[in-house]
Amino acid sequence: MIIPSRDTSGRIITDTVKPRGNFSTLITHNLCDKTTWVLGELDSTWEMAPSAGNKLVLWWAEADFQRDLDLSTHTIYFDYYAWIGGGAQAVAETIAVNSISDLFKLGNGHYSCPALPEAPAGITTIEFRYKDALEIYGDDSPGKLSKVVIRHDNHEEITGSDATMAFTTTTEPM
Numbered sequence: 001m002i003i004p005s006r007d008t009s010g011r012i013i014t015d016t017v018k019p020r021g022n023f024s025t026l027i028t029h030n031l032c033d034k035t036t037w038v039l040g041e042l043d044s045t046w047e048m049a050p051s052a053g054n055k056l057v058l059w060w061a062e063a064d065f066q067r068d069l070d071l072s073t074h075t076i077y078f079d080y081y082a083w084i085g086g087g088a089q090a091v092a093e094t095i096a097v098n099s100i101s102d103l104f105k106l107g108n109g110h111y112s113c114p115a116l117p118e119a120p121a122g123i124t125t126i127e128f129r130y131k132d133a134l135e136i137y138g139d140d141s142p143g144k145l146s147k148v149v150i151r152h153d154n155h156e157e158i159t160g161s162d163a164t165m166a167f168t169t170t171t172e173p174m
Contacts, residue, residue, distance in 0.1 A: 023059065023168055023169060023170045024168075024169060024170075024171075025166050025167065025168050025169075026048060026166070026167045026169055027164055027165070027166045027167075028046045028150060028164050028165045028166075029046055029164070030162055030163060030164055031044060031076065031152060031157070031158045031163040031164070032069070032157055032158050032159070032160045032161060032162055032163050033157060033162075034156075034157050042155055043155055044151050044152045044155045044156075045149060045150070045151045045155075046149070046150045046151070047147055047148070047149050047150075048136070048147060048148045048149075048150075048167060048169075049136060049138065049146065049147035049148070050136055050137065050138035050171060051138050051171075052138045052139055053138055053139060053173060053174055054138045054171050054172065054173060054174060055135055055136065055137050055138065055171070055172045055173070055174050056135070056136040056138070056169050056170075056171055057133045057134070057135055057136075057169060057170045057171075057172060058133060058134040058135075058136065058148075058167055058168075058169050059133050059168045059169065059170070060127065060128060060129040060130070060167075060168050061127075061128040061165060061166065061167045061168070062125050062126060062127050062128065062165070062166050063103055063107070063125070063126045063128075063163070063164075063165050064123055064124070064125050064162070064163070064164050064165075064166065065100075065123070065124055065160065065162060065163040065164075066122055066123055066124075066160055066161040066162045066163075067122035067124065068122075068159070068160045068161050069100065069158065069159070069160035069161075069162075069163050070158070070159035070160055071097070071098060071099050071100060071102075071158065072099070073159070074152050074153060074154070074156070074158045074159075075096050075097065075098050075152060075153045076096075076097040076150065076151075076152045076158075077094055077095070077096055077097075077149075077150070077151050077152065077153070078094065078095040078097070078148065078149075078150055079091050079093075079094050079148070079149040079150075079151070080092050080093040080094070080095075080145060080148055081145065081146045081147045081148070081149065082143060082144060082145055082146055083137065083140050083141050083142050083143065083144055083145075083146045084142060085140065085142045086140070087140050089146045089147070092145070103126050104126060106126075106128065107126035107127055107128050108127060108128065108129060108130070109126070109127035109129065110124065110125060110126045110127060111124075111125055112124045112125070113125070123162075134148075136148065137174060138174065139174055141174075150165060
């Protein structure tokens, strides 16, 4: 599902299509600061799902983090849930990220921002722009994605100053 399409040479096919309609950016909480966690300081879970009757289209994403991010003692999980019928959902795929290197392997572009007077020092961004948009359905549609959940293994702050994900999405009626 999230694994990118590749051309005949094995290169990742990137997304060059502009999102349809009005798009918005959803930003996760800071995985390095539990005071920003949506579900409270004991639960690192962040969920992206559309409201009933809608479809959330994920066009591209990016991971932003400072140089001091340390994943050596943490694993970040991306859980992709799918509808299985009768209104029930189950994990269809989980991607585990155990290192910054893992993030670079999943992405297809990156850049770094040096320390600027009004910007955090040493931000690195990894882009995830694939050929096909990811569609997440708000109503029971067996076999279709229902939500994406980001969490880390022990629900403790990850060592570092800042680590967030940003998702560019549109919402469409089903």
